[in-house]
Amino acid sequence: MQYNPKEIEKKWQEYWDDHNSFEPKDDKTKEKRYILSMFPYPSGRIHMGHVRNYSIGDAIARNARKEGFNVLHPIGWDSFGMPAENAAIKHKLHPKKWTYENIAYMRNELNSLGLSFSKKREFATSDEIYTKFEQEYIIKMYKSGLMYRKENSVNWCESCHTVLANEQVEDGCCWRCGNEVIQKEMPGYYIAITKYAQELLDDLKMLEGNWPNQVLKMQENWIGRSEGLSFEFKLSNDSKKKLGNCFEGYEVFTTRPDTIFGVSYSALAPEHPIVKYLVEHKLIDEKKISIIKKMQNLSEKERSMQEKEGVALGIDVIHPLTNEKIPVWVANFVLISYGGGAVMAVPAHDERDYEFALKYNLSIKQVIRPKKDIKFDGAFTDDGILINSGEFSSLDSKTARAKIIEYFEKNSLGKKEINYKLRDWGVSRQRYWGAPIPFIHCPKCGLVPEKKENLPVTLPEDITITGEGNPLETHPSWKYCKCPKCGGDALRETDTLDTFVQSSWYFLRYATNPSKWQKIGIDKEDVDYWMSVDQYIGGIEHAILHLLYARFFTKALRDLGYIDVDEPFSRLLTQGMVLKDGTKMSKSKGNTVDPDEIIQKYGADTARLFILFAAPPHKELEWNDSAVEGAFRFIKRLYDRSEKVKPTDKIPLIEHNSLKKEEKFARKKVYEALQKSYQTYQKEYSFNTLIASCMEAMNALNAQDNVDIWSEAYFILLNILEPIIPHVCWELSEKYFDLNNFTKIEIKDEVFEEDSITLVITVNGKKRGDIEVAKDISKEEILDLAKKNIEKWIEGKSIIKEIYVPNKLVNIVVKG
RNA sequence: GCGGAUGUGGUGAAAUUGGCAGACACGCCAGACUUAGGAUCUGGUGCCGCAAGGCGUGGAGGUUCAAGUCCUCUCAUCCGCACCA
Numbered sequence: 039m040q041y042n043p044k045e046i047e048k049k050w051q052e053y054w055d056d057h058n059s060f061e062p063k064d065d066k067t068k069e070k071r072y073i074l075s076m077f078p079y080p081s082g083r084i085h086m087g088h089v090r091n092y093s094i095g096d097a098i099a100r101n102a103r104k105e106g107f108n109v110l111h112p113i114g115w116d117s118f119g120m121p122a123e124n125a126a127i128k129h130k131l132h133p134k135k136w137t138y139e140n141i142a143y144m145r146n147e148l149n150s151l152g153l154s155f156s157k158k159r160e161f162a163t164s165d166e167i168y169t170k171f172e173q174e175y176i177i178k179m180y181k182s183g184l185m186y187r188k189e190n191s192v193n194w195c196e197s198c199h200t201v202l203a204n205e206q207v208e209d210g211c212c213w214r215c216g217n218e219v220i221q222k223e224m225p226g227y228y229i230a231i232t233k234y235a236q237e238l239l240d241d242l243k244m245l246e247g248n249w250p251n252q253v254l255k256m257q258e259n260w261i262g263r264s265e266g267l268s269f270e271f272k273l274s275n276d277s278k279k280k281l282g283n284c285f286e287g288y289e290v291f292t293t294r295p296d297t298i299f300g301v302s303y304s305a306l307a308p309e310h311p312i313v314k315y316l317v318e319h320k321l322i323d324e325k326k327i328s329i330i331k332k333m334q335n336l337s338e339k340e341r342s343m344q345e346k347e348g349v350a351l352g353i354d355v356i357h358p359l360t361n362e363k364i365p366v367w368v369a370n371f372v373l374i375s376y377g378g379g380a381v382m383a384v385p386a387h388d389e390r391d392y393e394f395a396l397k398y399n400l401s402i403k404q405v406i407r408p409k410k411d412i413k414f415d416g417a418f419t420d421d422g423i424l425i426n427s428g429e430f431s432s433l434d435s436k437t438a439r440a441k442i443i444e445y446f447e448k449n450s451l452g453k454k455e456i457n458y459k460l461r462d463w464g465v466s467r468q469r470y471w472g473a474p475i476p477f478i479h480c481p482k483c484g485l486v487p488e489k490k491e492n493l494p495v496t497l498p499e500d501i502t503i504t505g506e507g508n509p510l511e512t513h514p515s516w517k518y519c520k521c522p523k524c525g526g527d528a529l530r531e532t533d534t535l536d537t538f539v540q541s542s543w544y545f546l547r548y549a550t551n552p553s554k555w556q557k558i559g560i561d562k563e564d565v566d567y568w569m570s571v572d573q574y575i576g577g578i579e580h581a582i583l584h585l586l587y588a589r590f591f592t593k594a595l596r597d598l599g600y601i602d603v604d605e606p607f608s609r610l611l612t613q614g615m616v617l618k619d620g621t622k623m624s625k626s627k628g629n630t631v632d633p634d635e636i637i638q639k640y641g642a643d644t645a646r647l648f649i650l651f652a653a654p655p656h657k658e659l660e661w662n663d664s665a666v667e668g669a670f671r672f673i674k675r676l677y678d679r680s681e682k683v684k685p686t687d688k689i690p691l692i693e694h695n696s697l698k699k700e701e702k703f704a705r706k707k708v709y710e711a712l713q714k715s716y717q718t719y720q721k722e723y724s725f726n727t728l729i730a731s732c733m734e735a736m737n738a739l740n741a742q743d744n745v746d747i748w749s750e751a752y753f754i755l756l757n758i759l760e761p762i763i764p765h766v767c768w769e770l771s772e773k774y775f776d777l778n779n780f781t782k783i784e785i786k787d788e789v790f791e792e793d794s795i796t797l798v799i800t801v802n803g804k805k806r807g808d809i810e811v812a813k814d815i816s817k818e819e820i821l822d823l824a825k826k827n828i829e830k831w832i833e834g835k836s837i838i839k840e841i842y843v844p845n846k847l848v849n850i851v852v853k854g
Numbered sequence: 855g856c857g858g859a860u861g862u863g864g865u866g867a868a869a870u871u872g873g874c875a876g877a878c879a880c881g882c883c884a885g886a887c888u889u890a891g892g893a894u895c896u897g898g899u900g901c902c903g904c905a906a907g908g909c910g911u912g913g914a915g916g917u918u919c920a921a922g923u924c925c926u927c928u929c930a931u932c933c934g935c936a937c938c939a
Contacts, residue, residue: 252858256934259857264938292939305939342937371937381939389855390937459938581934651879652866658932660866665880671894672879727868730878737878798874803920805874841919846873851919 041677043641047765051152060103060111060154064551066567068108073099074545074607076576076584077114080140080162081121084147086616086623086649086661087577089633093646093762094613094655094723095575096153100761101719103154104780110568112548113148113155115141115162119537122471126503133471134499137164147634151642152764159548161555163540164471168547170494171559172539173476177487178598180477184230187485190464191309193337194222199507201468207337221335226466227475227533231590235261235458238589241605249610250656253581260582262459266293267443269452271304271355271382274363280321280353285312287355291377291457295446296438299427300384300405302395304355305348305369307379308333313368316351333370341370346394358451359428369394377457385417392417406435463587465536468508470501472534480521480528489522495530508532541584542591545571545606565601574607575655581612611723614658616649623661631661643763644670650725650762672733673766676755679736682748685774689753690746694788700742702789707731707738708751709789715758716785725762732758753779798847799824801831817842824848 054060062070075095078088092113099111122133129136141162148155161168179185193202195212202212207219231238239261242254272287290304306313308330316322317330326349333341348369355364364382371390372381385395385402395402406422408414421435430438446452466475474495476488488495498516501509510516510532521528543560549568550561576584585607592606615622618629636645648669653659684690694702711731718728732755739751752770757779760767771777792813797820799807806828811820821840825832832852839851 250858252934255858259935262935262938266939290939294939338937346937369937371939373938376938383939388939390939393937457938459935578933654867657860657867662866662880665866667892668879724868726866727878730868733878796874800874800920803873803918808874839919841873843873843920847920849873849919 039678039681041674041766043643043673043765046769047150047152047642050765050768051149053768054152054154055157058157060099060109061156061158062110063108065108069106070110070568071099071102071107071573072110072549072568072571073102073573074112074548074571074575076574076580077116077541077544078144079116079119079121080137080144082140082143084144084633086631086633087613088148089151089645090613090616090649090655090659091575091577092148092151092153093649094611094725095573096151096646096764097650097725097761098573098575098719098723100154100764101715104757104760105719105782110159110548111155112159113153114160114544114548115144115164116537116541116544117141117162117164118472118534118540120469120471123469123503123505126471127505132499133503134164134497137471138162150634150637151646154764156548158552161547163473163537163544166494166496167555168540169473169496171547172473172535172543173488173493173495174490174559175543175595175598175600176535176539177476177490179229179594180487182598184233184594185227185465186230187225187227189223189225190228191221191337192224192226192464193219194224195219198505201466207339219337221337226464227477229463229465229590231463231587232458232460234590234593235263235460236456237593238460238586239263241589244605245608245610248608250612253578253585253610253612256581257586260460260586263456264293264458265454265456266291267295267298267439267446267452268377268455269358269446271358271364271380274354274356277353277355277366281312281315282319284315288312288380289378290380290382291455292382294384294387294435294439295442296421296424296427296430296433296435297384297387297405298359298382298442299424299430300386300403301357301364301382302385302401302403303365303367303383305367305372305381305383305391305394306351307372307374308368308370309374310368310372310379312353312366313351316353322349322352330368333368336370338373338375344370346371346390346397348394348398350398358446365400367394367398375461376459387417387419389417389419409434463536463538463590465539466533467536468511468532469534470497470503470509472537473540474510475531475533475535477531478519478521478528479531480524480526482526483521483523483528486521486523486528492522510534538583538587539591542587543595545569545588546592546595546601560595560600562601565603569601569603570605571607571609573609573611575611575613577615578612585610611655613655614653616659616661618661620660636666640666640670641673641765643673643766647673647729647763651729652726654722654724654726672736673763675736676759677766677770679739679748680752680770680774682743682745683752683774684745684749685776686749686753687776687778689779689783690750692746692750694786694791697744697747698742700738701744701747704735704738704742704744704747704751705789707735708754709785711735711758712754712783713785728758729762749774754783757781757783795845797824797845799828800847800849801828802851803849806831820848825850 073095075091099109102109117137122137125131125136126133176185193207195202195217197215197217198212202219212219242257245254268289268291270287270289273285317327329349348367351366351368353366355366357364372379383391385391386404387406405424405426406418407425408422424431424433424438430441443454476495478486478488480486498513501513503509517530517532519528519530546560546565549565551564554561588606592603595601596603623630648666651669652665714728714731718724753775756767756771760780771779794810794812796808796810798805809823809827820842832850835852837850838853841849
């Protein structure tokens with residue numbers, strides 16, 4: 039009997055296809071499990087990261103089926119996005135053709151791994167029917183104020199005529215043509231995710247313990263809530279006049295109101311309206327204007343890499359508590375997008391303000407002293423005791439913050455405010471291969487959403503992609519349309535949606551019965567049953583954006599009445615990367631291992647076994663060719679030794695007490711593996727130790743030759759291993775057990791009962807021997823035996839203490 | 855700077871509540887079977903030492919009968935965010 043993975047795997051993959059083995063049942067009375075691995079981008083071929091992702095998900099899904107749950111384990115394709123356009127430029131292929139050919143190819147690759155996906159629920163996000171409902175939701179969001187259009191500063195490449203994402207700007211230049219990137223004000227569509235900032239933050243608590251701590255913290259930091267004081271700096275009368283009485287003052291936000299008496303200047307962002315006014319009306323000299331303009335042309339990121347820089351604006355504001363005149367500067371480190379784009383500067387207690395004050399020789403006034411007498415250089419930024427702060431002097435920072443906020447509120451000078459770092463989500467892309475944003479610009483009616491009955495707004499197919507500009511913009515006819523409201527001539531929006539929009543609701547689409555997919559996007563009743571996802575598996579690289587957007591989208595769709603779910607993913611597992619030679623596998627480094635080749639050479643079962651055995655799922659996994667051979671050998675052994683098994687359709691009955699020692703031991707090892715299996719799926723998914731315990735069981739089985747023990751062991755081991763190496767397990771199970779062993783198996787406690795116990799004897803905590811004793815022996819007898827066992831270690835010494843830990847060890851503490 | 859992790863043999867790793875450090879596997883060594891072995895099987899394998907024994911979980915302290923595990927300090931590496939006032 040020769041193990042032939044190719045033959046076996048083909049046979050069972052066909053069997054599962056023919057029998058629709060992995061379609062979820064419609065019966066909603068059954069308890070469900072929704073197991074989801076993040077869907078792939080159809081880049082052309084699967085890589086080892088995919089193999090790992092889907093092997094983990096598949097094991098969890100198959101185990102859940104075995105335990106009797108109704109399991110939804112779907113797959114699909116995140117198929118819009120830039121690589122398709124890049125391929126179009128490079129290979130002169132239409133993005134659609136390229137994408138759908140890749141999908142067809144990768145579908146076969148995934149199939150060859152024997153993954154237990156539902157085939158009927160598969161879809162691609164670039165399918166027009168998917169776009170249709172996404173456009174419906176976007177319009178709904180627009181109508182309810184969750185989506186809006188505004189001007190904003192973006193990265194713009196003059197030679198490619200396109201907006202670039204932050205990641206596409208390399209050292210201030212376009213990643214493709216190398217030309218300088220400038221900041222340009224452009225209109226775009228935004229989703230008001232900030233409206234959900236607090237809920238997104240609060241609900242992280244629901245996920246504690248079920249999501250990796252790291253991811254929760256990353257989301258928390260990203261949302262970046264901070265509490266402080268917001269107040270108005272009023273302009274001095276002279277300054278007001280200078281600004282043509284167009285401004286009264288401006289708002290600033292601080293988290294350190296306790297340092298307010300130390301304010302020595304105020305700084306505005308280069309984009310602040312007052313700065314713009316001064317520049318436009320040439321109220322400051324040319325030299326300064328050109329410095330400001332230079333600042334405005336740099337992105338936030340580039341500014342952050344530059345030295346602090348600014349110019350005095352020649353205007354003053356009035357300190358709200360001391361009535362002193364405070365000079366106003368523009369500074370490149372002040373962000374327009376946070377806290378109103380203006381700050382109060384306290385050089386004595388803030389690093390940035392300090393650096394800036396030193397450079398421009400501005401005054402530094404200390405108003406906080408350390409609680410303990412410590413030395414410090416530069417700014418003292420910790421909490422301390424207030425000094426030189428009028429009636430608030432001698433308070434500690436924390437109390438002072440509360441009192442000062444209270445004072446501002448009482449005197450209507452300002453109020454307590456909560457700020458978030460989270461920004462609204464810009465979803466406009468000047469790209470072809472994306473979902474069209476379903477809006478129309480009408481010269482009479484303004485911005486008008488497309489009518490529901492006209493959805494989806496689909497992409498024109500007769501385009502050529504050059505990489506310069508947006509093909510939708512340059513298409514001869516596509517953008518010309520009639521206004522849905524007045525019927526007059528109008529222009530269609532040519533921006534497409536960020537691809538993160540598609541991945542923000544795909545899991546709800548899977549949960550909807552495909553028989554309804556033509557009529558509705560999401561079915562509330564179906565979603566009620568299947569959601570939330572019981573186990574989500576994917577890469578850590580999605581810790582922030584995808585997971586935050588998906589959480590937001592779920593809440594937004596809930597508030598729009600589509601669903602009744604608060605959090606989409608109850609449990610999250612972030613798998614580690616697959617490495618080779620210590621670094622991430624990548625084509626450019628030439629250290630990739632092609633999954634197809636491994637499957638060709640050893641079979642899918644070996645690939646799956648190795649990848650689950652080599653490291654726990656959340657850790658990085660170092661690829662090792664000879665360890666793959668080891669995995670292959672184990673499966674071969676499992677296959678070969680099955681000759682010892684006697685066919686049966688139910689688990690053999692064994693009289694445990696009549697067994698020999700080796701037989702009892704083998705049985706114990708088998709049931710230990712079963713127990714381990716139950717723990718593995720409840721807790722950490724530590725497949726590596728589960729597999730190890732199966733190997734231990736095999737090693738123990740080899741030391742005996744009882745047919746019943748072998749048969750019982752295979753009945754159980756094939757059950758445990760089925761989620762990991764399904765093909766060979768189905769093959770052997772069919773042969774010996776008529777596929778009757780893939781259900782929940784009861785643990786028999788009798789196998790764990792020992793006739794005798796082995797106790798370790800230590801002297802002063804060091805192991806010096808061991809004894810085997812009967813189970814029911816008394817403590818005194820044990821101590822006597824123990825002392826005899828290690829006599830030479832305690833000879834001539836006095837015993838100070840004797841410790842007996844039942845079933846484990848004896849420790850004798852001696853002196854001298 | 856802030857946040858999160860991780861440090862255990864030649865390698866990947868394991869170790870309920872503190873209780874035999876290194877399970878399981880890779881590699882290596884030896885042997886068996888073989889015309890042959892990059893197949894298979896059996897045995898060995900933390901380090902030093904001929905041995906008795908000693909040492910050993912990044913480092914230094916501490917708590918404890920007993921520490922990879924708890925506490926304090928410290929070093930190194932990785933990841934995320936980063937002028938957020």
